[in-house]
Amino acid sequence: MKQVVVHPERCVGCMQCMVACAVAHSRSGQLYTALAERPRPRPRVHVGAGLYNEGFPNRCRHCDPAPCLLACLAGAIFRDAHTGTVLIDPDKCINCASCAMACPYGVIRFHEDPVAPPGKTVAVKCDNCDQRVAQGLAPACTEACKSGALTYEEMDEAMRRKTAEVARSVSTGAETAAVPPALALLMAVKKAELSL
Amino acid sequence: MQHVILGNGIAGVSAAEAIRRMDPRAGITMISDEQTVPYSRPMISMLLDGSAAPEQLPIRAERFYEDLGVTALLGKRVDAIDLQARRVALAGRAPVPFDRLLIATGADARRVEAQNDGLQNIFTMRRREDVQAMLAALGGTRRALVLGGGLVGFKAAYGLMKRGCRVTMLITSAYPLSMQVDETAGKMILDELLHHGLEVRVGVSVTAFEGRTSVSGAQLSDGGKVACDMVVIGKGVTPALDFVPLDRIDVDLGIRVDKHLETGAEGVYAAGDVAQCTDIARGRPWINAIWPEAAAQGRTAGMNMAGRAVAYRGSLGRNVMRVFDLDVMTLGLVDPPDDGTCTALTWQDPRRRMYRKLVLRENVPVGAVLINAVEQGGVLLSLIRNRAPLAIPPERLLEPSFNVRQLMGWG
């Protein structure tokens, strides 16, 4: 089964994944109308800055066992038996933040949401775009990511590719860099700026 | 294999599910004096404040016991465990034999020693029926008295204020939740509660209750009096273990267990609020009577009972609560002993009402307090759990922009 794979070293911090995610989870599903919607559509993927200001698309890992699921006081968090996605039932959620206290990645947010009862603040996180995937689409964040930091692929395939990249980067006369040259340059500039 | 589980709280439920996952054919019997589908105990305080309806309390489906293939003996109280004959004695029923036994009976609310404590409308708050009785009495309640500023006392006061009662809280420390938070956070919480009309009296206790059939007031240790038509006792809990043979099973603060959650008696396990484990932050025996630890312990005990040796790494105290407009999260050791072994860093932004504190023991995080912007709390919790020294400057962990990426090296 395909899944979203994160390649942090490729993230340039452009936040396009956040925009795409918010739009995908809006009522209308269209950027221009989504901007006017209430509650305001919000992303489930969060680009944070690392120690050197490098970007990082942080999203739910759908852990198994999932600490948030085990800690939920209301029995609102469950795993979809078919897709393996960890989901939050907005009708059962009591906004107690026990899941935020359990999540080792800090990816859960609390706000009103189009799928929640009107006016109710609930816990919100990545749902793997299960609905888009059911329609044959890729998760919105991976579609929007142009630097290859978020890909949608078979895990085995991603691992093989990664192993090959590492092998190439350590062998002499390597032609293909693990990170595209333009990206490597950008990273180097950022790092140099910080060391000044 | 016959598994018997005492208690249908989250520890018992998590154990039953773990056993079933590992052994589809094992016999599982659950015994509890509460006669319900498993429900969320913490949510009884939401029943009180009106933010949850009774039908929202169950945490499992109506047919939970049938679906899991569990024999449920509900409404039955365990009287004794016979370790020789390996069976559990119940009132008014034949004893139940076991191969493996889990004690997951949780805790009972502590009462207070005061004259006339048998009057009507004096409550403790541990079970759903306690809150149902409080709700039934709410119509005639104008003024409520809450004894104790711990988690349950605080939740009772909060709920009754939301229901429009005038609430007076008697506490021994200078601020509520003194077992959970540090002084700075405690004072912020106190201010928030006072701002919303709570009355707080510090350093006094009740010596006697007054009233004919129903409570109408309380006499205080300083000679004063408080008029009230409801009293809620929030003086903590004691592990429910009066049926445990103390000569064979070691009890200290709670039932002592090893890293597999097994007691000194072979094949007998304990988990949840009744069990005493090692506290990760303190490094010594402790009971962290909280939901996520009860769930984790129950699950681990279940796996061990089903024959898979799984170690439990110890428990960690933590809490998160929303106090009107204040979100408060506390993790591990927040008020370290004054013996020079720990250091504390703090960060504050009064304008945004944010406060953060990190407690370190030789560069290993052992505790934290967050007020507002609590979303990254889980990252800190996992650092505390892992007991690994920090590889980045600890100040970074206090900044509002802190995120998990900063824990990794340069990409």
Ligand SMILES: Cc1cc2nc3c(=O)[nH]c(=O)nc-3n(C[C@H](O)[C@H](O)[C@H](O)COP(=O)(O)OP(=O)(O)OC[C@H]3O[C@@H](n4cnc5c(N)ncnc54)[C@H](O)[C@@H]3O)c2cc1C
């Ligand atoms: C008002 C309130 C708010 C809370 N809020 C929070 C919170 O926000 N976060 C958090 O983490 N924790 C909270 N807690 C604590 C949390 O509810 C407990 O830690 C958790 O329920 C413990 O689960 P357990 O399975 O160990 O025990 P319990 O839930 O106490 O279950 C034990 C069961 O065993 C039964 N039993 C006991 N003795 C016998 C006997 N002799 N025979 C038969 N049956 C018996 C009991 O009736 C009970 O049904 C709160 C508790 C209360 C009361």
